[in-house]
Amino acid sequence: MMTMGVKKKEDYAIGSSSFHFNYPLLDFSDDKSSLGFMELLGVQEYSPLLDLPLGSNVELLPTSDVKELPQTKKDWSEVTNQQPATPNSSSISSASSEALNDEQKNRTVDQTHDEHKKTKEQLKAKKTNQKRQREPRFAFMTKSEVDHLEDGYRWRKYGQKAVKNSPFPRSYYRCTSVSCNVKKRVERSFSDPSIVVTTYEGQHTHPSPVMGRSNNFCSLMSGSENYMSQYYQQQHQQPLHVDALSSLGFLSPKNVTFPQETALLSDYGRLQDVVPSLMFKQD
DNA sequence: CGAGTTTGACCTGCGC
DNA sequence: GCGCAGGTCAAACTCG
Numbered sequence: 021m022m023t024m025g026v027k028k029k030e031d032y033a034i035g036s037s038s039f040h041f042n043y044p045l046l047d048f049s050d051d052k053s054s055l056g057f058m059e060l061l062g063v064q065e066y067s068p069l070l071d072l073p074l075g076s077n078v079e080l081l082p083t084s085d086v087k088e089l090p091q092t093k094k095d096w097s098e099v100t101n102q103q104p105a106t107p108n109s110s111s112i113s114s115a116s117s118e119a120l121n122d123e124q125k126n127r128t129v130d131q132t133h134d135e136h137k138k139t140k141e142q143l144k145a146k147k148t149n150q151k152r153q154r155e156p157r158f159a160f161m162t163k164s165e166v167d168h169l170e171d172g173y174r175w176r177k178y179g180q181k182a183v184k185n186s187p188f189p190r191s192y193y194r195c196t197s198v199s200c201n202v203k204k205r206v207e208r209s210f211s212d213p214s215i216v217v218t219t220y221e222g223q224h225t226h227p228s229p230v231m232g233r234s235n236n237f238c239s240l241m242s243g244s245e246n247y248m249s250q251y252y253q254q255q256h257q258q259p260l261h262v263d264a265l266s267s268l269g270f271l272s273p274k275n276v277t278f279p280q281e282t283a284l285l286s287d288y289g290r291l292q293d294v295v296p297s298l299m300f301k302q303d
Numbered sequence: 304c305g306a307g308t309t310t311g312a313c314c315t316g317c318g319c
Numbered sequence: 320g321c322g323c324a325g326g327t328c329a330a331a332c333t334c335g
Contacts, residue, residue, distance in 0.1 A: 105320060178326095179328080183324090184323085
């Protein structure tokens with residue numbers, strides 16, 4: 021069905037930690053004797069993962085593989101140095117502009133101009149007191165023919181922008197669930213059009229709408245930790261305490277590397293099992 | 304008719 | 320301060 025090879029060791033920068041990780045190659049070719057990505061993560065049960073045509077490749081890639089991303093220092097800080105987001109932080113700018121729009125509708129041009137000025141000043145004053153903070157972001161790359169990978173959550177596209185120095189546009193999606201303000205950006209790498217870069221922002225406040233899933237956040241995380249813990253113990257003859265795993269999920273901490281031999285998948289799972297689980301807020 | 308997409312306009316932040 | 324690029328809004332449109 022799908023093969024997964026531990027390709028090479030790379031430096032990852034996700035969340036607040038950077039780490040080494042042998043990223044898996046997910047290949048939808050038929051191989052019954054293989055080990056699934058979810059199996060690698062220690063998850064015993066999973067259902068079909070990416071809703072992709074057979075023959076398409078899905079490859080989790082280290083961010084360093086795409087040279088143009090992130091493009092700026094700001095981008096890097098967004099991906100690598102997360103700050104805790106304050107409640108309502110994401111709605112500050114939109115709420116302000118909505119208020120502005122309502123005012124504009126009901127007033128004359130001159131009045132509107134004055135009001136606009138006022139509102140801008142108020143906004144400025146607000147900004148000085150309350151710096152806009154972003155939700156934590158999680159970026160990853162996949163090798164896929166389809167831009168928008170099925171991850172078990174429902175998304176509404178709210179924007180698309182041309183990206184500088186790239187022929188491929190960036191799409192903006194929001195989780196359709198009410199009171200869940202998770203967003204994601206999807207764009208193709210211009211250096212390698214087969215690579216899709218997905219950036220999640222925020223945490224889901226609800227479980228995946230896809231029903232009947234046995235491998236939830238807990239099983240995924242505990243499973244992945246088990247796998248890496250077992251491997252680490254084999255290699256170092258001592259138990260592994262995985263702080264990064266417990267905070268970030270399946271990601272390995274620094275200095276923990278995976279076996280070099282190729283691991284093959286016997287089945288395929290869902291992207292949801294990897295990413296949105298990380299974003300799911302456990303209260 | 305409701306949900307989702309498209310797309311031009313607008314807002315915001317950052318670098319120079 | 321200005322210009323640029325990223326990010327968001329919202330009306331119009333499409334689709335089931």
